[in-house]
Amino acid sequence: MVKLFQAADATDLVTELRRSFDAGVTRGYEWRVAQLKKLLLICDNHESEIVSALHDDLGKPELESSVYEVALLRNSINLALKQLKDWMAPDKAKTSLTTFPASAEIVSEPLGVVLVISAWNYPFLLSIDPVIGAISAGNAVVLKPSELAPASSSLLAKLLEQYLDSSAVRVVEGAVPETTLLLEQKWDKIFYTGSSRIGRIIMMAAAKHLTPVVLELGGKSPVVIDSDTNLKITVKRIIAGKWGCNNGQACISPDYILTTKEFSPKVVDAMKQELEAFYGKNPMESKDMSRIVNSNHFDRLSKMLEENEVSDKIVYGGQKNRDKLKIAPTILVDVPLDSQIMSEEIFGPLLPIITLNNMEEIFDVIRSRPKPLAAYLFTQNQKLKERFAMTVSAGGIVFNDIAVHLAVPTLPFGGVGESGMGSYHGKFSFDAFSHKKAVLYKSFIGDAAIRYPPYSTGKLRLLKALVNSNIVEIFRVLLGLS
Incomplete structure (x- = not known):
């Protein structure tokens, strides 16, 4: 026992x-x-x-x-x-x-x-x-x-x-x-x-x-896809970082995608193609994907999918098997921003895509949510990279890949705000x-009388000059100059 x-x-x-x-x-x-x-x-x-x-x-x-x-x-x-x-x-x-x-x-x-x-x-x-x-x-x-x-x-x-x-x-x-x-x-x-x-x-x-x-x-780590990108490699890396990392059950997993309305159809088509190449026509049978950890998390994810105005936004996947704790890779487009799937960290194989009128709007969407553990941007636009790095507050930022900063030991890994504190x-x-621990080794040599009472105007001037490292004033005091 x-x-x-x-x-x-x-x-x-x-x-x-x-x-x-x-x-x-x-x-x-x-x-x-x-x-x-x-x-x-x-x-x-x-x-x-x-x-x-x-x-x-x-x-x-x-x-x-x-x-x-x-x-x-x-x-x-x-x-x-x-x-x-x-x-x-x-x-x-x-x-x-x-x-x-x-x-x-x-x-x-x-x-x-x-x-x-x-x-x-x-x-x-x-x-x-x-x-x-x-x-x-x-x-x-x-x-x-x-x-x-x-x-x-x-x-x-x-x-x-x-x-x-x-x-x-x-x-x-x-x-x-x-x-x-x-x-x-x-x-x-x-x-x-x-x-x-x-x-x-x-x-x-x-x-x-x-x-x-x-x-x-953790938190809701965004992925931004600019039209100026290598779409095939972009999509493959997103899939590897989402479903290839414990089926989305990872703190730095992509939580939602931001892209323009104009570019989103190309993104969705490319993702469907690569997901099928990775996991086959029936991903529920794939041996290359982790399952959901337990029934409680399965039910939590199912509830997200079944919410009003969310279930009809599925454009790929959505299959579930509670007995096997399996949920297929699922892509959704333009779910409500106040829905559960966009309010809570997903921590699973669901990936919403939010479409915007232009790339300028991505910053407003990201800023409107708690600071994430990671933020990702796929682009070849150098000015956009620079602005993203300066503007977006996140535990870490990666350009043109997902989660790889985790494997760089010279970079601190940790969150900011609600995504955590401290790093390792x-x-x-x-x-x-x-x-x-601060350690100071002081000598007995050169003990100065100016630090001890009785105090005087001269001592005050000299001590202030020493504290301020004002060499000119130190010499003025020592030479008796007013």
């Missing part, structure tokens, strides 16, 4: 991990490297098990599991192993005349004991990638995988217990009760990936202890779990 996770267990867990952290277990370079190498072994030795678990949970094709989860994790781990010494090294900082003679540096210190709550749509990538950052930065960490991907959650718990140092790295499985108990504890940081609704709950719980948070949320990937992951 499985022992229930109770309040005392949560308290004891944090106490044990804090004891390990305070003892310095996680701080050393050697410990961090050893744990990262163990994570690499998990990827190397258990890829087939990971692929199998992802198929059980989401029906993911092997290519998506191996490339978009395991291979990306390998890249993250290898980058951390290669760069860790540089990341840990203090950064030199300039000093001023006020503190002369002195030297200064910025030291990256681990925050302490951190909590990572991950999502179900990429259960291995979104669980282990933040853990890489937490370990690299020298923290003790608790991972709470999503209960909506039970096979992946179970495998994560087994593998991390088997490979990693359990005195500093733990996995807690469970659902809302377990997560609630964990959130009642005092953490040094909480990293959450998921919906904005749960993100608000996480933030409220963190506020009780003034715990900083990283929230990787590469060194940004290390920084997310580090405190940048």
Whole structure:
């Protein structure tokens, strides 16, 4: 019989991990490297098990599991192993005349004991990638995988217990009760990936202890298609980034398309042609597409499709099978802007196309909605690219492709506004779990009497000149000039 996770267990867990952290277990370079190498072994030795678990949970094709989860994790781990010494090294900082003679540096210190709550749509990538950052930065960490991907959650718990140092790295499985108990504890940081609704709950719980948070949320990521584009490649990349990434169940998945009324028929025809080339005449039978995660999400998506003035806007797809949790790739044109499908993040295989009179109107539509996690523009017009980059506020912007910025470790990945706060990937992951501590080394040489009482007009003038680094005034005071 499985022992229930109770309040005392949560308290004891944090106490044990804090004891390990305070003892310095996680701080050393050697410990961090050893744990990262163990994570690499998990990827190397258990890829087939990971692929199998992802198929059980989401029906993911092997290519998506191996490339978009395991291979990306390998890249993250290898980058951390290669760069860790540089990341840990203090950064030199300039000093001023006020503190002369002195030297200064910025030291990256681990925050302490951190909590990572991950999502179900990429259960291995979104669980282990933040853990890489937490370990690299020298923290003790608790991972709470999503209960909506039970096979992946179970495998994560087994593998991390088997490979990693359990005195500093733990996995807690469970659902809302377990997560609630964990959130009642005092953490040094909480990293959450998921919906904005749960993100608000996480933030409220963190506020009780003034715990900083990283929230990787989502939103309605727009795709703008200009007529000045390579339409065939554009459509193929949109399909790969929408249905080829977990069947639209991804935080940076295209959520709706904006294009002109004049160009939209060409877009729709090209999408129909390429979708059939990718998934066949009966996409419901395709083995190259993930299924919907569970019946609740299936019903949510069905409700979007069945809403008044939406169902008659379907121009392609729309087939559903609740028993198999399958929904075909579905394209809709000009659904009402106040409909559910245009008000909520879709997180599924439905893709509305909104047609506009001209490209100028795209900015008004995007600005009228909460800031998205990603925004995409397909065009060869350089001026339009420049305006889009300067005008559109989003977590990230990609021109002429979908979601590929996720794989660039030198770019921060994170949201803005309702799509999240904080970022990670590469060194940004290390920084997310580090405190940048200011350290000043002051000499006993050159102690100045002007800082001590009794005060005088001359001392005041000289101190003000020093603080303002006003060399001319310093010499005027020293020479006794008024």
